[in-house]
Ligand SMILES: Cc1cc2nc3c(=O)[nH]c(=O)nc-3n(C[C@H](O)[C@H](O)[C@H](O)COP(=O)(O)OP(=O)(O)OC[C@H]3O[C@@H](n4cnc5c(N)ncnc54)[C@H](O)[C@@H]3O)c2cc1C
């Protein structure tokens with residue numbers, strides 16, 4: 001049997017995946033690259049990123065301050081050598097994007113503009129109005145079309161990593177249009193599957209952000225690192241969870257409570273609206289609990305006010321926010337304050353990968369939001385993620401290109417059996433299963449609401465233990481799931497059930513990792529352990545899969561180079 | 571007060587079973603004024619019928635995947651509010667002018683090929699080294715192409731285009747708008763390579779000033795303008811012997 005075969009296979013067509021694919025062929029134009037994505041690449045959730053991408057571009061800025069801001073922002077859980085490499089590469093990548101056509105907003109002299117962003121001590125966030133992710137994604141995607149070596153499998157859904165003798169040699173994917181199960185082999189596989197926000201109910205993430213790559217790697221024996229570190233963004237729209245970008249505050253917007261007070265003066269007096277996300281989200285919840293939030297049909301909220309900026313600035317710098325306000329809330333942000341509340345946004349944790357994206361399984365790499373290369377620690381600074389996708393997407397692509405130049409060819413023999421087993425698993429468990437009564441939607445919703453309640457902005461042992469019990473029950477119910485769609489053509493229900501399976505696994509890892517970290521650091525705030533504990537927890541959590549729902553946890557020291565951990569005050 | 575409800579009819583079609591598409595009707599709660607058409611579909615899929623198939627992801631009007639025909643008009647379903655239809659009913663069908671894959675999912679491979687054919691990337695005679703920094707570009711220069719760079723590839727304009735409906739060899743509104751986006755970019759020097767693709771595409775000359783594409787575009791792109799401008803360019807460059815050929 002013949003299989004589609006590549007030198008490097010990239011799973012994911014978002015910013016990290018496409019950047020990686022281009023890096024492979026630019027490193028070695030003779031390599032053949034496959035790119036699998038469950039949606040057309042330009043639908044990837046990178047498209048929704050609004051605010052910007054951080055890079056040191058100005059003479060008054062320095063690598064050292066970008067590194068320091070990132071490390072302090074991470075609450076000292078970032079690996080400092082990784083951060084130092086990142087800040088040096090980010091400007092090169094931003095310029096590369098410019099050469100590829102990204103319409104970065106400009107200063108009057110024609111240079112790329114920068115704007116202030118939370119937790120950054122100086123202006124260093126490059127932006128394309130407030131549709132930065134949209135423009136970056138379309139730019140790299142359209143640029144990728146000029147490389148004949150990149151062969152796409154659009155709307156193909158990866159269900160399994162093929163691992164043979166400790167080496168990753170490809171994937172099994174369902175071609176959604178035909179329903180066919182394909183083995184796609186490669187000498188190296190790069191996971192760039194993005195985030196997992198749909199594990200929570202109230203999230204800025206799109207429907208496709210279901211942690212697939214994290215679960216795929218976890219099942220293949222790779223550890224998931226720092227998964228308790230879940231970022232809540234302070235400003236989501238009630239009901240939909242649609243993000244109002246931090247750039248709104250960067251451009252001078254105020255956050256006010258129901259008394260009209262800029263309450264952040266009690267929490268981050270020196271930074272105010274430009275404090276880091278974890279601290280501002282906690283401040284908002286604390287204000288809500290003190291009765292100082294507004295009450296609305298969709299829960300408590302605060303006001304984000306840009307009226308004083310004036311229409312001209314808003315239209316130049318925040319036009320998409322005005323559009324979102326009009327479309328989804330029925331307000332004009334030029335004249336009305338925006339209702340906002342904290343919303344699950346980003347996963348700092350991810351697939352355990354080193355500075356070149358390599359995981360402990362040879363031939364398997366990870367980049368972008370699904371990976372944890374050690375950049376973000378306990379709290380990612382806004383606008384570091386798009387830059388991370390570029391820097392580590394490129395680094396991973398280059399590393400994979402080097403690796404495959406000396407890697408052995410993949411032998412087709414064992415692949416056939418693995419494909420058969422995987423096909424059978426999915427047919428028996430879902431497509432052809434006769435019994436079962438549980439609906440996907442019901443289990444998914446219960447998981448999401450449980451995660452919101454138990455693993456949100458503030459956590460306690462009691463809440464987390466309760467959550468482990470609920471997740472156990474959801475696992476049992478998942479065993480009794482029934483799908484109604486047995487068609488082979490574009491079976492979105494099958495995709496949903498496979499995604500739910502991935503998400504339950506990710507939820508379990510988050511919960512157990514959070515339970516074990518008995519301290520408060522970055523986004524992980526334990527009411528029962530309110531202090532940071534460097535003695536015990538200046539360490540990465542690494543979770544490995546076991547036969548139980550609870551993972552086996554290991555800890556690894558954080559790499560410190562030039563920045564000694566200090567109290568984190570703003 | 572009795573619970574508000576709304577009737578939603580959606581196209582069902584499974585090529586393995588059905589010879590042609592049919593409409594299925596669902597009666598669902600309209601529980602929140604903020605609900606959009608996509609929420610109605612998601613309600614059906616979660617609570618009533620798990621086999622209904624459609625695409626969506628961002629639910630904020632930017633990924634371009636949720637385009638469908640709602641009561642006869644091409645719409646992003648994540649940005650079309652139920653309250654604008656209630657108490658009337660809603661009929662959701664796939665985008666016109668595309669083959670149906672399944673239910674509300676259409677085949678857009680044709681566009682993906684067309685997109686590639688117009689070379690949607692910066693073309694330069696000589697690439698600038700990265701070390702030389704950025705190309706200088708002013709906000710006014712960005713204004714020249716800004717609107718054409720807002721295209722989310724949602725396909726609503728193709729669904730509305732009478733010319734594409736008759737002849738799918740026509741490059742179509744979004745592809746031409748995107749070619750224009752690059753041609754007008756001060757960093758690009760690829761106009762000469764792109765113009766023949768457009769000039770030789772069937773249908774360009776049939777496009778009238780109807781401008782249905784620009785009317786339905788949810789992102790304020792004006793593909794009709796791109797097409798008219800391009801016609802002017804192509805005729806100047808290819809028909810007039812002494813036209814501006816750079
Ligand atoms: C609303 C919002 C705004 C943001 N704003 C900013 C910002 O201003 N600045 C910033 O730095 N960061 C921002 N972020 C974060 C940043 O956008 C993301 O972290 C980043 O874009 C992730 O990119 P990615 O390439 O890793 O993943 P994605 O863009 O999510 O791509 C994932 C890809 O993997 C594919 N995939 C997933 N699972 C499978 C599977 N099973 N089989 C096949 N393919 C699969 C998908 O199809 C997709 O192509 C924002 C995030 C959100 C949600």
Ligand code: SF4
Nearest residue numbers: 721722724725727787
């Ligand atoms: S031009 Fe407008 S309608 Fe056409 S695909 Fe682009 S965004 Fe959609």
Ligand code: FES
Nearest residue numbers: 629633634636648
């Ligand atoms: S779901 Fe993304 S545009 Fe509607």
